[in-house]
Amino acid sequence: MKTNLVCSFPKCGRTWVRFILANYINQYVKVHKSIDFFSVFTLCPNYNLDPERGLPAYALSQQDPFVTFSHAVSHSKEADKLLIIKRCPLDTLVSYYFQSSSRHGRDLPPLSEFTVNQSIFTLIEFYNELAAALSNNDPKQLKTISYEGLHRNTMEVMISVIEFFELSLEVDKLTQAIAHSAFDSLRRLEIEKGFPNRQIVIDPTNPNSLRAREGKVNGHTQHFSKQQIDKIKNILESRLTLPAKILLSEYF
Numbered sequence: 001m002k003t004n005l006v007c008s009f010p011k012c013g014r015t016w017v018r019f020i021l022a023n024y025i026n027q028y029v030k031v032h033k034s035i036d037f038f039s040v041f042t043l044c045p046n047y048n049l050d051p052e053r054g055l056p057a058y059a060l061s062q063q064d065p066f067v068t069f070s071h072a073v074s075h076s077k078e079a080d081k082l083l084i085i086k087r088c089p090l091d092t093l094v095s096y097y098f099q100s101s102s103r104h105g106r107d108l109p110p111l112s113e114f115t116v117n118q119s120i121f122t123l124i125e126f127y128n129e130l131a132a133a134l135s136n137n138d139p140k141q142l143k144t145i146s147y148e149g150l151h152r153n154t155m156e157v158m159i160s161v162i163e164f165f166e167l168s169l170e171v172d173k174l175t176q177a178i179a180h181s182a183f184d185s186l187r188r189l190e191i192e193k194g195f196p197n198r199q200i201v202i203d204p205t206n207p208n209s210l211r212a213r214e215g216k217v218n219g220h221t222q223h224f225s226k227q228q229i230d231k232i233k234n235i236l237e238s239r240l241t242l243p244a245k246i247l248l249s250e251y252f
Contacts, residue, residue: 001062004165005047005079006069009126011095012087013147014069016181016215018044020158021067023177028168031059035180037195044068047075052196065167073129081165082137084130087147088251089236090220090229093119112228120232124239131243146250151217154178183215 008014022035022043032039041052042059047070049055055068076082093115100119101108108114134142143164149157155171155178162169179185224232237245237252245252 001066002080003047003078004065004067004081004083005075006067006083006085007073007076007079007130008071008085009087009092009096009123010071011092011099012085013150014071014085015186016150016183017083017085017145017158017161018069019181019186020154020174020177021161023180024158024162024174025060025065025067025167027173027176029060029064036189036193038193041196046070047072047078065165067165071126073126073133076130076133076137079141081141082143083161083164084134084142084144085147086144086248088218088220089120089123089248090224090232090251091147091216091218093123093232094220094223095214096123111223112225115224116228116231116235120235121239124236124244127244127248128239128241131241131247134247135243144247148217148250151215 006014006017019035019040022040025043026032026035029043031042035043038052041054041057044067045058046054047068051057058066060066070076094111096119097108097111097114100114109117143161145157145161155174158174158178159169159171162174220229233252240248
């Protein structure tokens with residue numbers, strides 16, 4: 001069974017892609033009546049041994065499509081086909097902050113302080129490591145998509161993903177999968193049915209605590225001042241390696 005791996009830094013659209021693929025695959029295998037934050041991992045698990053969200057939860061056979069997900073760059077070496085999802089670093093850092101604070105309940109300093117002193121270096125380390133790892137990948141087994149591209153034309157991007165993973169393509173089924181994976185639907189599912197991680201905080205009155213938080217492009221402009229944006233960009237420019245800058249070139 002081929003390992004089709006989706007890899008990204010947190011908060012780059014991985015959940016969205018996972019739900020679209022799970023809703024799509026489920027129309028063929030008909031394992032679940034519907035896909036929620038529990039059943040999604042039985043069709044598109046994380047590439048780890050978590051009993052509820054990882055490989056032990058996988059419910060299909062070796063003959064069925066196998067798409068797994070990871071935030072760990074080291075797992076890219078084990079993939080037969082590797083899909084990278086990237087997103088504007090500033091938007092990513094905003095979402096990462098709210099996931100850490102509102103969702104995981106951590107007592108953090110203000111957003112801008114946390115970003116320039118902590119999270120930006122986690123992001124830089126990820127992309128530097130990823131860019132170095134990708135230099136050893138067969139280009140035919142590698143594909144990169146962006147969160148922004150998914151927003152512009154979800155259907156076009158997901159058709160390219162399905163073809164890359166060599167899954168059967170039926171546009172009608174994909175249209176339904178995309179509709180069932182809309183951000184409003186994901187928010188409603190999490191509020192009504194929950195999420196398989198007791199360490200997180202789901203507050204229906206606080207959208208920042210939800211997995212599908214805002215789903216915006218360039219939303220960072222509402223959270224950072226121009227001066228703060230310039231400072232973040234300067235750190236990125238000075239700390240990212242050249243291959244990482246090339247990988248993220250559309251954002252600079």
